[in-house]
Amino acid sequence: MLFTEDFLHYVWKFRLFERANLQTTTGDIIEILSAGMHNTDSGPDFGNARIKIGDTLWAGNVELHLSSSDWKKHKHSKDNAYDNVILHVVYRDDEPVILPNGRQIPTLELKDRIPDELFNRYHNLVFGTQTIIPCEASIGKLDDFTLKTWFTRVLIERLEKKSTAVIAALNLNRGDWEETFYQFLAANFGFKTNAVPFELLAKSLPQNILAKHKNNPLQIEALIFGQAGFLNDNLADEYPRKLKKEYEFLKKKFNLTPIDNHLWKFMRMRPQNFPTIRLAQFAALVINSNHLFSKVLDIKDVKILQKQFTDIKVNPYWEDHYQFDKPSKPSSKSMGQASAELFLLNTLALFLFSYGKHNQQQYYIDRSLKLLENLPGEQNNIIADFDSLGVKASSAFESQALLELKNYYCNYKKCLQCGVGNKILKLA
Known part of the structure; x- marks a missing residue:
C-alpha cells in the first residue's frame, strides 16, 4: 500500500x-x-x-x-x-x-x-497516471466558489513571492520606488529574451540622469542607445550619427560605461521585437512619462494605464528601420495592446501589490488584484491545458493563479496542501 x-x-x-x-x-x-x-x-x-x-x-x-x-x-x-x-x-x-x-x-x-474510500481518492490523486494534473478528472466538476477562493489564495502567494525581489531591489536603491520601478520596467521591455541586458542598461543609467534631459528627446535617445552599446561603431545614417555625437559628450559628462553590445539577442526573433525597436519604445516612454510610478499609483482606469504604453511614438527614423543603417519597408513601431497588457500584468500589478504590502496599505493590494481582474487571461500551453479540463481563465487574475497552481502545486503533487485537492478528497 x-x-x-x-x-x-x-x-x-x-x-x-x-x-x-x-x-x-x-x-x-x-x-x-x-x-x-x-x-x-x-x-x-x-x-x-x-x-x-x-x-x-x-x-x-x-x-x-x-x-x-x-x-x-x-x-x-x-x-x-x-x-x-x-x-x-x-x-x-x-x-x-x-x-x-x-x-x-x-x-x-x-x-x-x-476509510478505504478516502485512501483510494488520495491514492488516485498522488500515485495515478494522469498526464496534465493529478485531479484532471475532477477539477472541471468543482463549484466556482471553491475554485475562485483557491485562485485568490494562490495568486496572493504568487505576488508575495515576486514582491520579495521588488523589496530587495528597493533596499539596494535606498527606498527609491521610482528607480526600482524603472529598473523592473526596463527588464520587462526585454521580455524573456533580452531581459538581462535591459536590466543592466537601466542599472548603468540611473533615472535621475535621464530626468536631467527630459526636455531633450535626442539626448535621452542617445543615452539609452549609447548605454546599450549600439553607438560604438561607425554609423552612416544622419540620425544615429547625431545620437553618437550626443552620447560621446554625455558619456564623458556622467562618466558612463556602456554595457556589452553582444548581450543583445536578435536571432529567431520577429523584427518587431528586435531589441533596437524595444529600446526605441523604451526611450519614447521615458520621454513622455516622467515619474511613471507616481502616475501608476494615481491612475485607476486600466485603459488610461494602457495608453501610457500604446500612445508612445518612437522616433520617425524607426518607421522604415529595424536596425541602424539598414532600411526596411515602412511599418508602425508603436507598441501593441497585447504588449502593453503584459507590462500592466508583470510590472504595474506587481508594484501596486509590493507597494501596498511594504507600506501596509490594503488599498494598493486591492488595486493590484482589481487590475489583474480587468486584464484578459494569458494564452500559453498551461492555460490551454486547464481549458481542455473545463477550467477557463477569463482574466489575468485567473491565468496567473492557474500558472501558480500548476507550477507549485500540481507539478509537485501537493494535493494535500491544495484547496482543490482537499475539496476532491472530501467529496462523498
Missing part, C-alpha cells in the same frame, strides 16, 4: 478517521479535544493539542509517523524538543516508544481507522 506521512498529517488535522472507541495501544481511552496546530517547521508535527487520555487531560505536542519505529530512526529521543509529546499517532504500531527518562509515550494506531 502506497502511503505518505503527509497523508497521515492530513487525516489527523481534519480528523478524517474513525473516532469511535479511540484507545491507545495499551488500552487507555482517548478523547481528542483539539488536534493542535500543524507545524511545518522543525519539531513535533502538531503543537498545542489538548487530549484526554484515561482520566488525565494533557496539553502539548503530537508527533506522527507511518511506523512507531520511525521515532528511533529520526533520532527524536536525542532531541529535547520531543520530550513533551503527549501522543504518538502512527499508521502502524511496530514497537513502543520509550523516552530516556523511562516514560512510554501513548500511541494511537490508525491502520484500521482510515
Whole structure:
C-alpha cells in the first residue's frame, strides 16, 4: 500500500478517521479535544493539542509517523524538543516508544481507522497516471466558489513571492520606488529574451540622469542607445550619427560605461521585437512619462494605464528601420495592446501589490488584484491545458493563479496542501 506521512498529517488535522472507541495501544481511552496546530517547521508535527487520555487531560505536542519505529530512526529521543509529546499517532504500531527518562509515550494506531474510500481518492490523486494534473478528472466538476477562493489564495502567494525581489531591489536603491520601478520596467521591455541586458542598461543609467534631459528627446535617445552599446561603431545614417555625437559628450559628462553590445539577442526573433525597436519604445516612454510610478499609483482606469504604453511614438527614423543603417519597408513601431497588457500584468500589478504590502496599505493590494481582474487571461500551453479540463481563465487574475497552481502545486503533487485537492478528497 502506497502511503505518505503527509497523508497521515492530513487525516489527523481534519480528523478524517474513525473516532469511535479511540484507545491507545495499551488500552487507555482517548478523547481528542483539539488536534493542535500543524507545524511545518522543525519539531513535533502538531503543537498545542489538548487530549484526554484515561482520566488525565494533557496539553502539548503530537508527533506522527507511518511506523512507531520511525521515532528511533529520526533520532527524536536525542532531541529535547520531543520530550513533551503527549501522543504518538502512527499508521502502524511496530514497537513502543520509550523516552530516556523511562516514560512510554501513548500511541494511537490508525491502520484500521482510515476509510478505504478516502485512501483510494488520495491514492488516485498522488500515485495515478494522469498526464496534465493529478485531479484532471475532477477539477472541471468543482463549484466556482471553491475554485475562485483557491485562485485568490494562490495568486496572493504568487505576488508575495515576486514582491520579495521588488523589496530587495528597493533596499539596494535606498527606498527609491521610482528607480526600482524603472529598473523592473526596463527588464520587462526585454521580455524573456533580452531581459538581462535591459536590466543592466537601466542599472548603468540611473533615472535621475535621464530626468536631467527630459526636455531633450535626442539626448535621452542617445543615452539609452549609447548605454546599450549600439553607438560604438561607425554609423552612416544622419540620425544615429547625431545620437553618437550626443552620447560621446554625455558619456564623458556622467562618466558612463556602456554595457556589452553582444548581450543583445536578435536571432529567431520577429523584427518587431528586435531589441533596437524595444529600446526605441523604451526611450519614447521615458520621454513622455516622467515619474511613471507616481502616475501608476494615481491612475485607476486600466485603459488610461494602457495608453501610457500604446500612445508612445518612437522616433520617425524607426518607421522604415529595424536596425541602424539598414532600411526596411515602412511599418508602425508603436507598441501593441497585447504588449502593453503584459507590462500592466508583470510590472504595474506587481508594484501596486509590493507597494501596498511594504507600506501596509490594503488599498494598493486591492488595486493590484482589481487590475489583474480587468486584464484578459494569458494564452500559453498551461492555460490551454486547464481549458481542455473545463477550467477557463477569463482574466489575468485567473491565468496567473492557474500558472501558480500548476507550477507549485500540481507539478509537485501537493494535493494535500491544495484547496482543490482537499475539496476532491472530501467529496462523498
